[in-house]
Amino acid sequence: MVSMSSDFSILSDNDDLPMGWVITELENVCTVQGGYAFKSKDYTENGIPLVRISNLVENNNVDLDSNPIFLPESYRISHSNYCLREGDILIAMSGATTGKMAVFRCSLDALLNQRVGRFIIRDKTLVDKPYLSKLIENLSSKVAQKAYGGAQPNISPSEIERLLIPLPPLNEQRRIVEKVEALMARSRKAKEALDAIPKLIEQFRQSVLAAAFRGDLTADWREQNPNIEPTSVLLERISRGLNLEIERSIDKEKYFPESWRLTKLGTCIKKIQAGKNFTCPEMPVNDNTIGLVKISAVTWGKFNPQETKTVDDPQKVDPKLFINRGDFLISRANTLELVGASVIVEEISHKIMLSDKIWRIEFAEIDKRYVNWYLKSSLGRAEIESRATGNQLSMRNISQDSFREILIPIPPISEQIKIVSFIDSQFDVLERLKHQYQSILKNFSNLDQSILSKAFRGELVEQDPNDEPASVLLERIQKERAKEKTIGKSKNKKEKAVNVEIPNLFS
Missing domain, CATH: 3.90.220.20 (DNA methylase specificity domains)
Structure with missing residues (x-):
């Protein structure tokens, strides 16, 4: 087992890596592309929508319906490098929501604005996109911590890429995502049931009051006290x-x-x-x-x-x-x-x-x-x-x-007093129920984070010894990257050699 010391927010020096896992910098898995600084004078009433930081909303969604901004359709070609596709993973890199991530789930194309980053996977045999999405979701708070600046914090793509992450074998990544999504689906269902409780409490309050002022609560009491x-x-x-x-x-x-x-x-x-x-x-x-x-x-x-x-x-x-x-x-x-x-x-x-x-x-x-x-x-x-x-x-x-x-x-006055007593006792029960609900809700808000934490410690699914270790895949990718860099440098040298001006020695 290998020590799990890393920048990753849920890992500590005392944690051990599960079999086949590796700790690596995010840049070995993907690059972070910053958006383009489109000019407001180019905005149009319709065309291709622009994804800004404000479009990254709750539940990791991208909202293009609220205060939409559009650019000319021609930008789809002229700025194709910044054209988003369904499934792209995005992150806010500036402002109060720095670190907030979202998944672009729209079927229509859109353009990526400045200060919004997009994660581009280097090799799909190394990392599964849904796994990367869950990983980035868990990294959001770490990104926010590393941001610099006062009222307007910022973080660069290169700083995000330097974060260390845990990387399991590819097949295990898929098993982790499947388990996480199943648990979170159950979590959402339970949350929906919880969200109904305040309304039910209020309905019961009104039922108690309605019964009280119809005389239902004290019907037995009146029979027992006919001489009031x-x-x-x-x-x-x-x-x-x-x-x-x-x-x-x-x-x-x-x-x-x-x-x-x-x-x-x-x-x-x-x-x-x-x-x-x-x-x-x-x-x-x-x-x-x-x-x-x-x-x-x-x-x-x-x-x-x-x-x-x-x-x-x-x-x-x-x-x-x-x-x-x-x-x-x-x-x-x-x-x-x-x-x-x-x-x-x-x-x-x-x-x-x-x-x-x-x-x-x-x-x-x-x-x-x-x-x-x-x-x-x-x-x-x-x-x-x-x-x-x-x-x-x-x-x-x-x-x-x-x-x-x-x-x-x-x-009668004695029945008024009895009614008040009945209401108070019933409402005391409801108040205790309300406090229990609030306590459960507070703990519930941390449940999804706990699921992710366990997932990235390797505690959600069993390891399979037949899975190809992530280190082997990573080593292959790194060799290919190193080879590409060498070829790139060689190419640059040749280009420079061609551009050298040769003085005319015979003039």
Whole structure:
């Protein structure tokens, strides 16, 4: 076994080469051709497409559909050396994506632009193109490391060619590619299944909320607790305290349990408090400053105290507008999907004021957690979105009067508490599932790299003693190259000899 010391990113001094493998410079296997510096003045509306660095996209693909650039059809002949063919392996040699590789899978021809490299195999009996493609994919990070320059890193073709690579026998290369592609196909299938999980989680969330506000979650509980205070009594008491008239007859009541009542949210609201609107620096609050809350602080389900501006005018500070722990906050303006987003403040350690786009709401004898969950349900969202106004798609508003008109099913207070408990327990399970998914996804992102690493250590497939060693093939190729160089030098000497001017000695 031979020590596997090389520039190749996955190999170390302690690794051993499998039987028949050899470590060699990439230039012994292929050359790297840089593209041509085509001039923008020659660009046309149609013709032959130009492959630039920006065309090298995700999943090792070349995208010619986004912002295409074309050159005259005549360039297909005049610049034939830079004409790409299906299956060509490309690499970015400049900019933020230096080292990014792609395979040109298009059936149409295209031209190779400067700072994009193409790998040209010297001898197909030495290296299999699909193997080289996988090899270059694994070398991408190494190429990026070797690039020089600050904001615009660069690497030359000759520097890429000097990288050391592991080279197995040709037949083993093919077996490796077959195994890698089979494993990656399984990896992609598993990834597709994983990608469906967030949507399934959200669907289950909405199913839980829908069941909660139809009364399904607490159906058994109601049977076991028949003597609780009816909602009608609760609403009568609220109305007396707030001097409001209760909505007694709404057709939608038939969709809810008999002990529930469908009423307008305004029936249960004691007070809506809005903040102030004024210009201040876009800096998060700290221990020594006073903040003004931003819409984004309430957008994503939990209060985010870092989403604030800093009040720089002491005259604008109003302690009555400071946000407190336990406050029910809601945005009155945002996109249609986010207007009416609500939170209950769990923790707050800084002095933060309400802004004009955030309301603080106090409810009368109704569990604010119940209201919070309802407004996040599909029923609640439909009520909010149907009442939001505004011509701009980027910003919708809901007025206090419209907000009070929102219809909400009200169960007895003890059942509200039970519903909140059921929702919280179900969502805790979903949150744990979400964390597990994120953990798996994080590990999954390294799976393809692990497959390639094992492949290029010779651990994916068995070695066959009948395979011709790569060293034998390489030696033959090197001898042929040396012979070509000798012939080339000899030819150059002859050409120089022919061009020598002989002075006229007889003049």
